[in-house]
Amino acid sequence: MFYLCPVCGFERLPHVPANYNICPCCGTEFGLDDTTRSYEDLRNDWIMRGTPWFSRHLLPRIGWNPFLQMTLADLEYHPGNNESQESNQQEEIDLGMDARFERNELSFAASVD
Ligand SMILES: [Zn+2]
Numbered sequence: 001m002f003y004l005c006p007v008c009g010f011e012r013l014p015h016v017p018a019n020y021n022i023c024p025c026c027g028t029e030f031g032l033d034d035t036t037r038s039y040e041d042l043r044n045d046w047i048m049r050g051t052p053w054f055s056r057h058l059l060p061r062i063g064w065n066p067f068l069q070m071t072l073a074d075l076e077y078h079p080g081n082n083e084s085q086e087s088n089q090q091e092e093i094d095l096g097m098d099a100r101f102e103r104n105e106l107s108f109a110a111s112v113d
Pocket of ligand 1: 006007008009010023024025026028
């Protein structure tokens with residue numbers, strides 16, 4: 001049985017999100033990190049850091065997309081800031097996400113080597 005990470009939406013947590021278990025995806029240590037900060041706060045912090053994959057033992061599957069993962073888990077996220085995402089701001093926000101994806105792919109390739 002797998003569990004869903006309430007921070008990043010990773011759907012294959014091997015242990016319940018509590019008791020000092022750590023999400024291999026976002027690195028949240030449950031029972032520690034989430035005692036002083038909300039899931040949403042931790043999620044936005046993870047996004048601001050470029051959604052790095054945490055675990056060195058369990059790697060993301062090919063084509064892993066942190067934003068698709070959060071969307072599928074029905075988690076809200078606010079890249080950058082909490083301003084309303086008007087249509088005229090959408091292009092700028094998309095560019096920011098693309099840059100993060102590229103960084104993730106680079107770090108993924110490096111960890112495979
Ligand atoms: Zn997580």
